[in-house]
Ligand SMILES: Nc1ncnc2c1ncn2[C@@H]1O[C@H](COP(=O)(O)OP(=O)(O)O)[C@@H](O)[C@H]1O
């Protein structure tokens with residue numbers, strides 16, 4: 001909610017305080033993964049789109065990669081199909097694949113593009129099939145049409161960035177024979193961010209970040225490094241859906257992304273807090289080879 005008690009001078013101070021961060025990110029690639037339950041609330045969705053347009057206007061080369069698992073579940077329910085998951089991946093028969101493609105590459109992708117345009121941005125939607133962006137093979141026959149990414153042909157995305165657009169990517173890929181595959185949103189975002197050598201990957205989820213006690217938001221771990229991960233798994237601190245998410249963060253880092261942040265998509269303007277203030281938001285995952293990027297002076 002906007003703080004209407006700020007004086008104009010205070011507003012100006014807020015803007016100038018953001019200047020070092022604006023300088024830091026202008027011209028850099030930031031990939032935002034948006035999906036899951038964080039995407040359900042309409043008002044929040046509008047705010048996330050506003051944040052993305054604001055970053056785009058200050059010169060950040062921003063790419064939006066989206067999921068939409070809950071909306072796929074919803075359409076499956078309406079069509080009388082029961083969603084089924086194995087290790088967090090949707091079992092995807094041919095009919096389910098049609099539903100996934102309709103929801104992700106159709107409804108959600110176009111809705112997000114439209115929202116970004118309505119907020120004053122210039123956005124173009126594409127799926128992993130467009131320009132063979134996400135070339136994949138079948139991951140495991142038991143899962144059906146779930147894709148394992150083999151190759152990322154990133155040029156359609158860089159072309160759009162170079163032309164001043166916000167690329168909006170849905171995570172439907174295809175194999176060399178043209179069969180469509182369903183790809184997990186976090187995985188696709190990690191590969192795309194890696195192929196772009198992104199400065200930052202932001203994973204928006206429905207929890208404050210990685211917590212020491214997942215039921216207590218006050219136990220947020222602000223930063224974890226790759227060498228610390230095994231002990232976090234072994235101790236059971238990281239479990240369930242957070243394991244594949246953190247694994248995707250590690251994958252992105254190993255593919256050349258500088259920093260990854262897991263943050264709460266339910267908090268208004270969390271992206272701006274993370275990128276444009278010294279507070280940060282959520283949990284930063286880094287290789288552990290450099291000083292904390294959040295604390296470093298931006299020179
Ligand atoms: N240490 C932890 N910190 C935060 N969340 C955790 C942790 N361990 C397990 N989780 C679980 O992981 C979930 C996030 O994963 P998931 O639901 O798959 O996210 P999304 O739907 O955004 O992809 C949290 O809602 C929480 O229940």
Ligand SMILES: CC(=O)N[C@@H](CCC(=O)OP(=O)(O)O)C(=O)O
Nearest residue numbers: 035036067068069089090184185
């Ligand atoms: C293979 C697989 O499970 N694909 C996911 C793709 C969407 C997704 O990842 O959506 P969220 O980001 O909202 O979770 C699915 O079918 O739900």
